[in-house]
Amino acid sequence: MKKTTKLKELITSNSLEFIMEAHNGLTAKIVEEAGFKGIWGSGLSISASLGVRDNNEASWTQVLDTLEFMSDATTIPILLDGDTGYGNFNNARRLVKKLESRQIAGVCIEDKLFPKTNSFISGDTQPLADIEEFCGKIKAMKDSQSDDDFVVVSRVEAFIAGWGLEEALRRAEAYRLAGADAILMHSKRKDSTEIEAFLKEWSNRLPVVLVPTKYYTVPTDRFRELGASLIIWANHSLRASIKAVQDTTKQIYEDVSLINVEKEVAPLDEVFRLQGAGELKVAEKRYLPATGTNVNVVILAASQGEMEGLTEEIPKTLLEVGGKTLLLTQIHEFNKVGIKKISVVRGFAKDKVTSTNFSVIDNDLFAETKELYSLYLAKEELKENTIISYGDIIFKNYILNDLLNDMSDITLIVDADVENTAAKDKDYVITNIPYSKKLYSSTVQFVKMSGDLNGKEAHGEFIGLWRVNKSGAEVVKNALMELSNRKDFKQLTMADLFNHISTTHPIGVKYIKGSWLDIDTIRDLKKAGDLFDQH
Known part of the structure; x- marks a missing residue:
């Protein structure tokens, strides 16, 4: 009315x-x-x-x-x-x-x-x-x-x-x-x-x-x-407020202290409530670009990696790019968007993966398990707004901003630049909508991930970087618990997790075109150095 x-x-x-x-x-x-x-x-x-x-x-x-x-x-x-x-x-x-x-x-x-x-x-x-x-x-x-x-x-x-x-x-x-x-x-x-x-x-x-x-x-x-x-x-609202302000002001002046008035005045929380601070907090989550202040990160970095002798004593995540390890390069990118709550799942040579900049979770079965098992060990770190990253990738900072501002419960970063790639054993992805420059108003959803695909069949490659919100975190944790009952659980991959979830819950996809690297070879290290110099 x-x-x-x-x-x-x-x-x-x-x-x-x-x-x-x-x-x-x-x-x-x-x-x-x-x-x-x-x-x-x-x-x-x-x-x-x-x-x-x-x-x-x-x-x-x-x-x-x-x-x-x-x-x-x-x-x-x-x-x-x-x-x-x-x-x-x-x-x-x-x-x-x-x-x-x-x-x-x-x-x-x-x-x-x-x-x-x-x-x-x-x-x-x-x-x-x-x-x-x-x-x-x-x-x-x-x-x-x-x-x-x-x-x-x-x-x-x-x-x-x-x-x-x-x-x-x-x-x-x-x-x-x-x-x-x-x-x-x-x-x-x-x-x-x-x-x-x-x-x-x-x-x-x-x-x-x-x-x-x-x-x-x-x-x-x-x-x-x-x-x-x-x-x-x-x-009477005016007159009541005049009396209250006069009495309170006089009391503070005479006491040179707040001790006798604090219990007699409205608490600050009541002021904030009347101002509608609660509604603003909800609106900020809906409308403002996400920042790292309420985001945490899980880095899966337990594997040794095979890098032609470079990883005999250190895990791949500690290889250096531009004078800084892959792990610290990642952490630096997270810090730039305000993310400081970082957990690292370590395994091989775990005593060398230490820092005051992150907490650690140990995967002592690193030699016989895949990344999914490491994520299972870190499942309690999946919270309201969590980014999960492989420990052997580097990426440009804008990708994080895209990821943080996506509205899906679960969002994967997928590189669409794979049309000329025929390599096997990569995390190739099929979506409901192939990449196009006209995709800005469309919602892209995950359909399937498999290492048996190739770049010519797939719509893109999962880069090892993804995010969950509060609802998505619960979906992922439930899926991990369900999959943990399988006898082959220790050998399951991220592809198994995403394929399992997608049967009952949608997974969003954000396309990128390059601007990241998965470090698998010495040649990749050289490319990573070039990418690092462009940051």
């Missing part, structure tokens, strides 16, 4: 309704959370919160800026205390347009002269507006509204200015005929004599709004009996 419709229903309800003052986005949200069905955008409170007098010293555009924050923070309607409409009929009708654009449900204008003076300050010396001029202002506002449910309340200041019941009734009737949706009858008496006299004579010709700031001792049921439509609690 539109906010305007909600306010109109409040004012025309057969029962007495209530709205509460607010003067900024925070207090507006508090009013809604308390259970109120509407908000009074108090001119007194808004101006006071800005540190100025309630004499139109705050410009109407400054009031609008405040209202916009209030409206954005809430779902209930706001009725603005619009003073005199901030000028003549032309200013007032422009105000209506601006209020509607900010989803403000209605405005109350008072029949005094611009600039206004607060009703409780020397009210009997405040001249009232000419009735005809004020009626013209009401008509201009009603003619200007584009939403039929937008509410214009006419505030009668006859009692405030020292006039009697007859003048109050005369003005209220004129404003009704001019098109007002409701009458706000104001009084500064400490009893309800004037208000009761008006309500009895008025006989519900239009809904009546009351502001019992001065006559607060009158039981609310009395207004219900007399047929009032809406009561405004007009300035």
Whole structure:
């Protein structure tokens, strides 16, 4: 339901309704959370919160800026205390347009002269507006509204200015005929004599709004009996906050400490909750590019590797490229995107695979197992956002950014640049969509991985780099547990894992074209040095 419709229903309800003052986005949200069905955008409170007098010293555009924050923070309607409409009929009708654009449900204008003076300050010396001029202002506002449910309340200041019941009734009737949706009858008496006299004579010709700031001792049921439509609690959020701030500030000043006030004020977590910090955190995960701050990495580097004598005493992951080991080259790339939580599954010559930059997991069966077994040993490291990498590859940094920003539960990096390759025993992949430069809006999914394929049959080669999100991590861990029951589990490969998962859960594929190397030969080491120099 539109906010305007909600306010109109409040004012025309057969029962007495209530709205509460607010003067900024925070207090507006508090009013809604308390259970109120509407908000009074108090001119007194808004101006006071800005540190100025309630004499139109705050410009109407400054009031609008405040209202916009209030409206954005809430779902209930706001009725603005619009003073005199901030000028003549032309200013007032422009105000209506601006209020509607900010989803403000209605405005109350008072029949005094611009600039206004607060009703409780020397009210009997405040001249009232000419009735005809004020009626013209009401008509201009009603003619200007584009939403039929937008509410214009006419505030009668006859009692405030020292006039009697007859003048109050005369003005209220004129404003009704001019098109007002409701009458706000104001009084500064400490009893309800004037208000009761008006309500009895008025006989519900239009809904009546009351502001019992001065006559607060009158039981609310009395207004219900007399047929009032809406009561405004007009300035107590402001006044409560002034008292609390004064007391707290004085206490801190005198104590030169926070020890006596910390338990008396709202905790910071409550401030963050009211600000909507939780929603922002969820939105950041959905819309912001992923960063390494919430990402961890598992590097599978247990194998010895066969590199023509170079790996007799060290595992392949410790071979050097450009003066730095393959392992540290990888870690450097992860660090560049903010990833610092890194686990390395080591095996051959494990005592040489040590560093303060990563934690280790030992695969003491490295000689008789494949990468899948190493991943099984590291399965508890598969968390909310985990990258898994072979320990003998290097890659350019942009590939990590592509991987981090993919939305699939499980994402594999596949090199599409294999059309002229006929080599066997590589992790060749078939997908649902071959690589194309027009793939940017398409979702590519894994279909099959096999070392029995070749580059001419496949759509690409899995480079040994992939990622899981929280859901994907659970899928992979469940699959590892299922496969671990097989007798040949220690000899299973990543291809077996992905083929197993793909029967029940989709696996996403991100294509690349080169920009990586799998180090299998001395020649690969030379190429890796060239690639490293280009970083």
